[in-house]
């Protein structure tokens with residue numbers, strides 16, 4: 001893991017995150033089990049709540065609940081933030097639909113292009129999602145397990161939600177992986193896992209700063225790992241192993257011992273749809 005000093009400034013932190021994912025881009029899809037699960041769940045959640053806006057017109061389900069003046073938006077364009085190798089992209093994109101897949105990491109984007117680049121309507125761009133500003137609002141913005149990497153995830157989510165008629169996203173919440181955190185707390189330390197947004201803070205911020213119809217659900221997703229090393233590898237092998245800013249690594253032998261018979265790790269995932277009538 002990179003030392004805390006190396007990633008002290010926001011810019012170097014962003015660069016380090018991009019590099020970590022970039023190094024693992026080739027094998028990412030093979031190891032991204034949680035991301036595959038949440039991509040499927042998010043796509044199903046979008047579908048169950050009216051689907052993506054049609055090209056140039058809203059579908060019936062959403063028209064009934066919140067009409068958006070499509071004249072104000074980039075007709076039918078879907079922008080994905082942090083597409084990675086395209087696990088969500090391949091579920092949401094339909095042939096001919098204008099869809100811009102973006103990621104901070106050029107290598108991740110290249111893998112996405114290699115897998116899905118033949119699809120009509122799909123285009124690709126390197127983009128830092130926490131700064132994204134669209135001259136013409138996209139019809140929808142979508143994102144799967146990416147916003148937790150922003151310097152300020154709540155502010156970044158609100159910022160994206162304010163720029164589109166439909167923002168569909170998944171994000172891990174504070175309280176995820178309590179089993180791992182407890183092992184470090186017993187040592188008088190905090191683990192290197194990212195600080196995650198709290199459900200209450202995130203929902204309150206969306207309500208206050210991006211007034212809209214919000215539909216959400218929270219899932220507790222448990223995965224079994226045969227050892228502490230296997231749990232750490234689930235982050236390392238996909239490049240999601242940049243530690244939280246300020247993390248100082250220390251001996252973890254007691255953690256390895258504690259989980260020598262395996263570990264059930266629980267992720268708390270929020271799936272959200274922010275639907276705005278006016279932009």
Ligand SMILES: C[S@@+](CC[C@H](N)C(=O)[O-])C[C@H]1O[C@@H](n2cnc3c(N)ncnc32)[C@H](O)[C@@H]1O
Nearest residue numbers: 021035082083084087104105128129144146149
């Ligand atoms: C855990 S992966 C999820 C990738 C993909 N959404 C999926 O479901 O497989 C996180 C992705 O977010 C990208 N990422 C991290 N920080 C980002 C940022 N500030 N803007 C855009 N993408 C970012 C990483 O490069 C990586 O591809």
